[in-house]
Amino acid sequence: DTEVTQTPKHLVMGMTNKKSLKCEQHMGHRAMYWYKQKAKKPPELMFVYSYEKLSINESVPSRFSPECPNSSLLNLHLHALQPEDSALYLCASSQFPSGGPSNEQFFGPGTRLTVL
Amino acid sequence: AQSVTQLGSHVSVSEGALVLLRCNYSSSVPPYLFWYVQYPNQGLQLLLKYTSAATLVKGINGFEAEFKKSETSFHLTKPSAHMSDAAEYFCAVSATSLYNQGGKLIFGQGTELSVKP
Numbered sequence: 110d111t112e113v114t115q116t117p118k119h120l121v122m123g124m125t126n127k128k129s130l131k132c133e134q135h136m137g138h139r140a141m142y143w144y145k146q147k148a149k150k151p152p153e154l155m156f157v158y159s160y161e162k163l164s165i166n167e168s169v170p171s172r173f174s175p176e177c178p179n180s181s182l183l184n185l186h187l188h189a190l191q192p193e194d195s196a197l198y199l200c201a202s203s204q205f206p207s208g209g210p211s212n213e214q215f216f217g218p219g220t221r222l223t224v225l
Numbered sequence: 226a227q228s229v230t231q232l233g234s235h236v237s238v239s240e241g242a243l244v245l246l247r248c249n250y251s252s253s254v255p256p257y258l259f260w261y262v263q264y265p266n267q268g269l270q271l272l273l274k275y276t277s278a279a280t281l282v283k284g285i286n287g288f289e290a291e292f293k294k295s296e297t298s299f300h301l302t303k304p305s306a307h308m309s310d311a312a313e314y315f316c317a318v319s320a321t322s323l324y325n326q327g328g329k330l331i332f333g334q335g336t337e338l339s340v341k342p
Contacts, residue, residue, distance in 0.1 A: 113268075151315055151335050152315075157329065216269040221266070
């Protein structure tokens with residue numbers, strides 16, 4: 110199984126709502142990532158989890174809260190978002206939390222988030 | 226620090242024509258380079274990667290890329306474009322430094338490929 114799954118596919122929420130995005134992989138990967146992607150732009154890294162611990166936070170606002178309950182699962186909790194947070198949120202995983210040619214990232218299909 | 230520049234935000238070719246998407250990198254250490262493709266409303270899929278074992282890298286769907294250190298380039302090519310190749314293509318370099326970058330990828334701005342019948 111070389112797949113990263115994400116749920117939901119689409120999410121519409123108001124600025125006062127609380128919602129969560131879910132990501133799952135069963136490849137035994139020890140690094141998981143959250144990216145935000147705006148239309149016609151490259152993905153922007155938000156968070157990196159290495160061996161279930163948060164290793165990189167790219168100065169993301171606190172209204173985004175990541176969680177890694179176990180080595181296969183990654184969540185992104187959303188609260189009090191702004192309309193400018195509307196984007197495609199991508200999850201990815203890699204075998205190890207390090208750079209290198211054998212450590213490519215596998216991406217999920219993304220969650221299309223709209224904040225009203 | 227590493228960086229990637231993709232020349233041309235949009236490339237249009239006719240079906241059956243050569244596809245050439247340009248990527249130049251900047252890196253003070255030997256780079257780890259990747260090409261990803263993104264179809265509309267989908268995630269990113271790895272096309273190919275540079276592993277330093279060979280300068281000419283073959284990937285999926287008939288794509289290949291040549292690593293040229295002297296030109297700091299890693300251009301993506303396909304001899305004959307197909308309609309199904311229409312997508313966004315991203316070149317990326319894996320961040321490497323003395324500090325743990327956690328496998329961070331640095332992406333170029335992307336090139337949208339259109340294929341005309």
